[in-house]
Amino acid sequence: MSKQEPDPDLFISPNYCKKLGNEVLEDTKIEQEVSIAKIELSNPAKILQLVESLTDKSTRKLEVKLNRYLKTECESKATFLISLHSIAEEAVVQVFHERILLDPLRVTLSDETLNALVNFQINHLTGSEQLDPKIQGLIKDVVPQGTGEVIVVPVLRQECKEKEVSYPVYLVCIVNPVRDSLYISKIVSETFNYCLTLFLNTRQSEDERRLKAECQSLLLVARKLFSHLGDLSDLLKEIMSEARRLTNAERCSLFLLDPDHLHLVAKVFDGVSPSERSTEVRIAADQGIAGHVAATGQILNIKDAYKHPLFYKGMDEATGFKTRNILCFPIRDEDNIVGVAQLCNKINGHFDYFDEQVANAFSIYCGISIMHSLVYKKIQDAQARSRLSNELMLYHMQVSRQDVLDVTMCPSQHEMPHFSKFSFTPRNILLKESPCFVLKMMQDLGFIDTFRIKQDILVRFILYVRKGYRDVPYHNWSHAFSVAHFAYLALKNFELVEKGYFTQLEALAYFISCLCHDIDHRGTTNSFQQQSNSVLASLYSSEGSVMERHHLSQTICTLNTEGCNFLESLSKDDYVKCLDLIKDMILATDLASHYKIHSRQLTLAQEGYDKTQPEHRYYLASLLMTCADLSDQTKDWAETKKVAQLIYAEFFAQGDLEKKMGKTPANMMDREKASIPDHQLEFLxxxxxxxxRILATIFPHAKVLVDAIKQNILCWESSKRIFEKFKLEGKTSYEVLVSEELEFEVRSTLDNLN
Known part of the structure; x- marks a missing residue:
């Protein structure tokens, strides 16, 4: 049943409100004319009927009804409201006449724009051309081109009656009206006298419902975050994924504070974790937008990034990404700021007041989850180290006092011809005599006298190191002894200490690092450790160089074993420096680390070595470690072939394990697919x-090593024909490698060529 129009007689003043007498009527003639004008202007019954219908809890539905009413009263083509939010500093259109927009139109406003609207009185009309350009642009986006005139009436709300402070809350836009401006102004004024409070309360209720929904989302996010505590990298990616989703941002970055170096390190940059990008992103803790937030602890909501003095547009120029706006907020633990999160480019708008509130609440969850993840990781590390220590203790026997005496009191002089020449093959030394030769080399290099090292403690350390190596085909004690022997040759032949390339302390660290660089090697690569989710991977995968970090850890563990700390005579500063050097040198044996600095080492060799530059000393030490680790390839063909047998025995054992795990090994790890001469030639x-060659550029005496490699390249080249011949007979590549015929055939081929 449709509603009937109210009886106009209901709004006629009752008799007791009328004034009698001609004199009174004459005196109030003007007032009566004004009253008649007001009656003609609007029908109170219609306004009450409008107010009665405004029962919706949605401002969109309320605006539909209000627009319909104003269109009728103003006889316009269409009407719409621009909602002004002073806290969020934005103008929003969510309904055009009776059509609710799926994506509300928004523009950012400044305080000056909002304050300027206060100058327009509630009964004063203005065309859109008199408004801020951003509001004009918004109106043009809403109103179809060619519609006609748009009259805009600001609606103000009085903040404080005593101080008469007002601020704008709506702009009422009347499109192409028939009625005159004065009429429209009064209609809007009278309508909002009744409706404004209801509209504002509904708008506030919607904002509170939005905050409530976001808080509920945060609780779900918290539950998801705590399910990732076991992996900090996954946790950080999840944090930024949820932050981006909650705020509807295009990109995200998360920086954790490195307090030791006063840098912010990007753990997730533009949504990408360090493992997925080639370079680490680091910024000073007091520079840029993220640095400012880390230093002040205050959230930054930047609506125009390119106009902000702290924004660095070089990153946009390098990546091609266009940053429009940024929301950057701190992440705290219980006491301090531990990081900064940065969100870029709010989709379809800018970050508003509610996004700031979400960010502030979200940062609390971030800090708590990161703190617990770090604690959880420490517990996991402690458990893994405990398992490793138990495993190591079960695997290795103790060094007896008699073992130490056998080395320290050994009557043999251990003289070997050409022992100090690069052509010498250290693998020819008997393993039982190798500890004596290690002691002999350290004596010859002057370490024992210079650092007042006690021989019994040094020998016990050497014996523990030897027991620390497993009986794998290649990465065993024999390999460690060969690498240490190359360190001895380099120190002797290149006169590293005498010519100032190394200090005596650096030389000691170099020799010890070579001796210990593969302790407890498992005969498998770093990638295998990670793929198999080994205990070592759980300890070190986040830092990279899994095996090398384990070798370093076992070196320190051995040094700290009772009766093994032969460095105890060093001063505190030298002791700390020596351990730092050992750390850098052992980690340098990871070829992945070598490739990162290879170009710098090449530049160093070409431009000249500067002994005063710490970077040059580091690059040289890393180069010498890599050369020592690969020194087997500088021996003669017969020795190189034997070493290849050991290497591929280890490779194929890993390949077999990978097949059992259901993985496809690399060709050089697959005994069925490997082409050994091709792999060796590629490696050489x-x-x-x-x-x-870099080494020979710095030290000309190293040219003999380059020549030896060239000779081995020729041998492997000549072997390809032989491998092909035996392959036709059904032999595998490894069977050909270990055959006696191979060396003979290669020698014969080379003799014929010569």
Whole structure:
């Protein structure tokens, strides 16, 4: 049943409100004319009927009804409201006449724009051309081109009656009206006298419902975050994924504070974790937008990034990404700021007041989850280290006092011809005599006298290191002894200490690092450790160089074993420096680390070594470690072939394990697919000879090493024909490698060529 129009007689003043007498009527003639004008202007019954219908809890539905009413009263083509939010500093259109917009139109407003609207009185009309350009642009986006005139009436709300402070809350836009401006102004004024409070309360209720929904979302996010505590990298990616989703941002970055170096390190940059990008992103803790937030602890909501003095547009120029706006907020633990989160480009608008509130609440969850993840990681590390220590203790026997005496009191002089020449093959030394030779080399290099090292403690350390190596085909004690022997040769032949390339302390660290660089090697690569989710991977995968960090850890563990700390005579500063040097040198044996600095080492060799530059000393030490680790390739063909047998025995054992795990091994790890001469030639030509050429550029005496590699390249080249011949007979690549015929055939081929 449709509603009937109210009876106009209901709004006629009753008799007791009328004034009698001609004199009174004459005196109030003007007032009566004004009253008649008001009656003609509007029908109170219609306004009450409008107010009666405004029962919706949605401002969109309320605006539909209000627009319909104003269109009728103003006889216009269409009407709409621009909602002004002073806290969020934005203008929003969510309904055009009776059509609710799926994506509300928004523009950012400044305080000056909002304050300027206060100058327009509630009964004063203005065309859109008199308004701020951003509001004009918004109106043009809403109103179809060619519609006609748009009359805008600001609606103000009085903040404080005593001080008469007002601020704008709506702009009422009347499109192409028939009625005159004065009429429209009074209609809007009278309508909002009744409706404004209801509209504002509904708007506030919607804002509170939005905050409530976002808080509920945060609780769900918190539950998701705590399910990732076991992996900090996954946790940080999840944090930024949820932050981006909650605020509807295009990109995200999360920086954690490195307090030791006063830098912010990007753990997730533009949504990408360090493992997925080639370089680490670091910024000073007091620079840029993120640095400012880290230093002040205050959230930054930047609506125009390119106009902000702290914004660095170089990153946009490098990546091609266009940053429009930024929301950057701090992440705290219980006491301090631990990081900064940065969100870029709010989709379809800018970050508003509610996004700031979400960010502030979200940062609390971030800080708590990160703190617990770090604690959880420490507990996991402690448990893994405990398991490793138990495993190591079960695997290795103790060094007896008699073992130490056998070395320290050994009557043999251990003289070997050409022991100090690069052509000498250290693998020819009997393993039982190798500890004596290690002691002999350290004596010859002057370490024992210079650092007042007690021989019994040093020998016990050497014996523990030997027991620390497992009986794997290649990465065993024999390999460690060969690498240490190259360190001895380099120190002797290049006169590293005498010519100032190394200090005596650096030389000691170099020799010890070579001796210990592969302790407890499992015969498998770093990638295998990570793929198999080993205990070592759980400890070190986040830092990279899994095996190398384990070798370093076992070196320190051995040094700290009772009766093994032969460095105890060093001063505190020298002791700390020596351990730092050992750390850098052992980690340098990861070829992945070498490739990162290879170009710098090449530049160093070409431009000249500067002994006063710490970076040059580090690059040289890393180069010498890599050369020592690969020194087997500088021996003669017969020795190189034997070493290849050991290497591929280890490779194929790993390949077999990978197949059992359901993975496909690399060709050089697959005994069925490997082409050993091709793999060896690739390794020698693309890796080894490049490294030793750099060494020979710095030290001309190293040219003999380059020549030896060239000779081995010729041997492997000539072996390809032999491998192909035996392959036709059904033999695998490894069977050919270990056959006696191979060496003979290669020698014969080379003799014929010569």
């Amino acid at each position: 030509t693309q890796c080894c000879i490049c490294i030793f």
